[in-house]
Amino acid sequence: MLDIESLTRQYGSEAAVDGLSAQLARGELTVLIGRSGAGKTTLLRCLDGLEQPDEGRITVDDAPLAATDAALVFQSGALVDGKSAVGNVLDGALGRKPAWRELIGWHSPDEKRVAIERLHDVGLAGYADRPVEALSGGQQQRVGIARALQQQPDVLLADEPVASLDPETGRSVLAVLAHAVSEHDLFGLVSLHQPGLASDVADHYLGMAGGQLVLDRPAAQIDSDDIEGVYAHE
Ligand SMILES: Nc1ncnc2c1ncn2[C@@H]1O[C@H](COP(=O)(O)OP(=O)(O)OP(=O)(O)O)[C@@H](O)[C@H]1O
Numbered sequence: 001m002l003d004i005e006s007l008t009r010q011y012g013s014e015a016a017v018d019g020l021s022a023q024l025a026r027g028e029l030t031v032l033i034g035r036s037g038a039g040k041t042t043l044l045r046c047l048d049g050l051e052q053p054d055e056g057r058i059t060v061d062d063a064p065l066a067a068t069d070a071a072l073v074f075q076s077g078a079l080v081d082g083k084s085a086v087g088n089v090l091d092g093a094l095g096r097k098p099a100w101r102e103l104i105g106w107h108s109p110d111e112k113r114v115a116i117e118r119l120h121d122v123g124l125a126g127y128a129d130r131p132v133e134a135l136s137g138g139q140q141q142r143v144g145i146a147r148a149l150q151q152q153p154d155v156l157l158a159d160e161p162v163a164s165l166d167p168e169t170g171r172s173v174l175a176v177l178a179h180a181v182s183e184h185d186l187f188g189l190v191s192l193h194q195p196g197l198a199s200d201v202a203d204h205y206l207g208m209a210g211g212q213l214v215l216d217r218p219a220a221q222i223d224s225d226d227i228e229g230v231y232a233h234e
Pocket residue numbers: 011015016034035036037038039040041042043
């Protein structure tokens with residue numbers, strides 16, 4: 001289990017995440033919903049180690065979660081134009097390598113083989129050498145997922161990864177995320193503004209309002225009133 005215990009992150013006098021406790025199960029995709037400003041991004045950034053909580057803790061099987069255990073897929077993919085798909089995937093793991101390797105961008109043949117496998121995982125086997133700017137938005141998001149997987153995370157996070165995609169493409173990208181989570185037995189947490197897009201692949205839903213948890217339920221027990229209830233909170 002991944003345990004989030006009484007997590008608080010303050011910005012000045014405002015708590016963006018306010019004493020939130022929740023659990024994620026391994027191999028499951030949890031969808032995080034809530035109105036704009038509810039605290040979803042802040043929670044994801046605390047899990048990714050980009051923000052330090054003011055209070056509370058995050059543990060996996062009782063051990064503190066390290067920043068290197070989590071990988072975050074950004075809304076826009078955050079890819080480097082001019083680089084190939086496989087080059088972008090390889091860069092995903094660079095922060096974990098010695099500084100000299102980061103400087104010259106050196107990758108071992110084994111890392112390159114794994115990066116090609118990650119592209120295969122996300123349905124982009126034939127696109128390794130394609131510059132990322134010559135890929136569609138959905139394909140770019142798949143590269144972003146492969147890039148996160150290259151970091152060999154235990155926790156796969158995604159912050160509104162399908163916000164800029166049409167519904168059908170968004171669904172297919174979420175299916176790729178869900179597949180990666182179950183295939184690699186990860187803890188998966190994805191924030192979404194259109195929860196309906198995840199209805200086929202979500203295992204669990206968390207809802208936030210005003211930094212607090214207002215919904216925590218398995219997908220099998222969710223109905224539209226539950227979802228609307230989250231957005232009804234001020
Ligand atoms: N770096 C920051 N400095 C000050 N306040 C911040 C900062 N980041 C977020 N906040 C505030 O914290 C609250 C939660 O923001 P957050 O981005 O986590 O919400 P969100 O649910 O992800 O919203 P959205 O769906 O619009 O992305 C908001 O009131 C926001 O203004």
